Amino acid sequence: MIRPSEAFRLIHINWILLQHGLDEVILALHIFRPLRFILYLSPWYWIRRDKLPPYPVRIRRALEELGPIFVKFGQILSTRRDLVPADIGDELAKLQDAVPPFPGAEARKIIERAFGKPIEAILDEFDETPLASASIAQVHTARLKDGRKVVVKVTRPGIEKIIRRDVGLLYLIAGLANRYWSEARRLRPLDVVNDYKKTILDELDLQREAANAAQLHRNWEGSDILYVPEIFWHLTRRNVLVMERISGTPVGDVEKLKAQGISMRQLGEQGVEIFFTQVFRDNFFHADMHPGNIFVEPSGRYIAVDFGIVGSLTRADQRYLAENLLAFFNRDYNRVAELHVESGWVNRKTRVDEFESAIRSVCEPIFNKPLSEISFGHFLINLFQTARRFDMEVQPQLVLLQKTLLYIEGLGRQLYPQLDLWTTAKPFLERWMAEQVGPRAFKKKLRKNLPQLAEHAADMPLLLHKVLNDAAEQRLELNWRSEDLSQLRRELKQSSRDTIASLSGGSMLISGALLLTLGPSILLPASIVTGAGIGLGCAGGYLLLRTLLRG
DSSP states (O other): OOOHHHHHHHHHHHHHHHHTTOHHHHHTSGGGGGGHHHHHTOHHHHHHHTTOOOHHHHHHHHHHHHOHHHHHHHHHHHTOTTTSOHHHHHHHTTOOOOOOOOOHHHHHHHHHHHHTSOGGGTEEEEOOSOSEEOSSEEEEEEEETTSOEEEEEEEOTTHHHHHHHHHHHHHHHHHHHHHHOHHHHTTOHHHHHHHHHHHHHHHHOHHHHHHHHHHHHHHTTTOSSEEOOOBOGGGOBTTEEEEEOOOOEETTOHHHHHHTTOOHHHHHHHHHHHHHIIIIIISOEESOOOGGGEEEOTTSOEEEOOOSOEEOOOHHHHHHHHHHHHHHHTTOHHHHHHHHHHHTSSOTTSOHHHHHHHHHHHHGGGGGSOGGGOOHHHHHHHHHHHHHTTTOOOOHHHHHHHHHHHHHHHHHHHHOTTOOHHHHHHHHHHHHHHHHHSHHHHHHHHHHHHHHHHHHHTTHHHHHHHHHHHHHTTOOOOOOOOSOHHHHHHHHHHHHHHHHHHHHHHHHHHHHHHHHHHOOOSSSOHHHHHHHHHHHHHHHHHHHHHHHHHO
8 A cells, every 4th residue: 555655756756757758658557548648639748749858868867856866776777788778778877976965963963873972072073064975975074083084974864764765666666667567577677676775775884884895905905006995993883984084086087197197008907907806806896986986096006985885796606707708708609608508697498509699699799899999898788688588687796797897997998098908807817717627726625625525524434334225225216306308317427427436435435444444464464455545545535525526
């Protein structure tokens, strides 16, 4: 049941959409179809349509008028290039998250309520004039009791209530669109609102942002290419964050950076290095790296701020992403298609040859450009849009990564237009892949799995005896479920090999242990018995370990 306040807000939203010539959005709903002929017979409707700006511009202006929460929604929607058409995505990317500040005296009260004491007991100085203001929070400069300069971020009063109200309305609108507007179903409106809700509620929690900043600070401590400001945890609450104040040039001020003697080429290449290091070395990346959140020291070192949105990938997704990029630049579209199926990004029933053909049709035109103009971000967009036709469910973390990559590419080429991302990124990707599949990767997996192996080694003789006993008495049952018969055959073959290897390895381990326990006999000297025991034990351990690592 819609509350009166929600009903009035919904009417207000519809009114703004009509004012901006977005009546087709409302009238596309089946429930409003009877009203269409009235509108279409009106001369005012046709006269006004000739003067309207392009459709994407109307959407952007409507969101701006609806307020900061809808602006934020539009910004997030602009990153979903797998869902929205390119012209709408480009226009929504122009939305600016800038709103009038709330009074500094109100910020002072919020800080005092958060700590339960006067602000003078916490800070030596506090400037009530905001340094910056956005839809969720605003920032003030201050000084600690020990003299250190800091910034204080304070969430807007009552913002959580407003956000939850508007998110509820977005769910209502998305539900109506999903039910009554066939064109909107392709955009998966409920999924988009879910992503938005998670992102914006995470940004409300400044302790979460502080934790993100602290993690990035540790990851880049001592780095000469990126600095992350220090967080003061004893002065941080859910609605108040105190962070070291930084000093630098906005990365978008290219002329000032050049005047400082900073190499634009080096700065552009280091931005790419920072991105790939965060994604593949740390598996924890700043996912809101637009120019407003990046500054540069006179030495040329980057400084990052605003850590409300971060991302990470599973190890499997990391590897599939790296292999996808390498396969793409080698024009191995069959491998790109296989990787999507193997990773589960698209349905396992998908025909690889059909998917390969679709990928080739969107990727080949990219290679008509010079390498310095090829965009990783747009490659991922094209790939996700193509994969949508094969029922790919794009994960939120991959969307964050795609958005961040677009930011980094745009920034890098703004600084140095000739930036060749592939030349910069390829050695990094190849080195990372070598670490995943080479001897170092084997040693790493061995160290990781050794405690598990040691923990279960004592149980192996009993388990092995039970399996062999059940098999001898025909009580051993294997239950498998698969929708694809060929996949079932492959799994059974691999399972049989692993089972034989496990049984053989277990038998060798037990035999070796028995030989070492019983000691030398009359027929065999000690050296032979010991050697045989160690040999059998090593061989059995190797077979078991190989099976465990495969699993």
